Amino acid sequence: MLLNKFIRKWLLFILGMMIISLVMSCNNEQHNHPELNTGKDLYNYHCASCHKKNGSGMFLKGIPANITTNKNQTEIILHIKNGVQSKQSQMPVFSDMPDGEAYKIANHLLKLKSDYMNNPENRDKVLLERKK
Ligand code: HEC
Numbered sequence: 508m509l510l511n512k513f514i515r516k517w518l519l520f521i522l523g524m525m526i527i528s529l530v531m532s533c534n535n536e537q538h539n540h541p542e543l544n545t546g547k548d549l550y551n552y553h554c555a556s557c558h559k560k561n562g563s564g565m566f567l568k569g570i571p572a573n574i575t576t577n578k579n580q581t582e583i584i585l586h587i588k589n590g591v592q593s594k595q596s597q598m599p600v601f602s603d604m605p606d607g608e609a610y611k612i613a614n615h616l617l618k619l620k621s622d623y624m625n626n627p628e629n630r631d632k633v634l635l636e637r638k639k
Pocket of ligand 1: 550553554555556557558569570571572573575576577578583586587591596597598599601612613616
C-alpha cells in the first residue's frame, strides 16, 4: 500500500513535468540554445514552424507572409517580444527572448524580404496582389 502511494506520487510528478515541457515547447520559447547563432538559425528554430523557412507564411492557416511585411526592424522586434494588443492573435509572444536574438531574427526576416523583392519575377507578383 505504501509503495503504491509512492508510485502514484511519482507518476503525478512525471505527468506534471511532461505537461509543463509540452506547453513550453509549443512556443519554442526556450532560449538556452548556444548552438544557434545566426539570425537564420534562430528564425528557423522559433518562427519557421508557422512562417516557413522562406518566410512565405501559410495562407490557408491564416499565417501572414513575412517577406511582404511593411514593418521595419524596430516594429518587427516589438511584434516578436510584445505581440499585438488584440487578443485574437495566434502568434505567441516571445517575452523572454533576449534583445540580441530578436534583433538577429528581425534582420534575417528583412533579408528574406529584400531577396524576395529584388527578384523581379516575385516583385511583380507582389505588386499585382497589392493592387487587387
Ligand atoms: C504559432 C505560429 C507562429 C509563430 C511560431 C510565429 N508567428 Fe508570427 N505570426 C503568426 C500569426 C498567426 C500572425 C498574424 C497575427 C499577428 O499579427 O499577430 C503573425 C504575424 C507576424 C508578423 C506581422 C505580420 C506583418 O507583417 O504585419 C510578424 C513580423 C511576425 N509574425 C514575425 C514572426 C517572427 C519573427 C517569429 C519568430 C520569432 C514568429 N512570427 C513566430 C503566427 C506565428
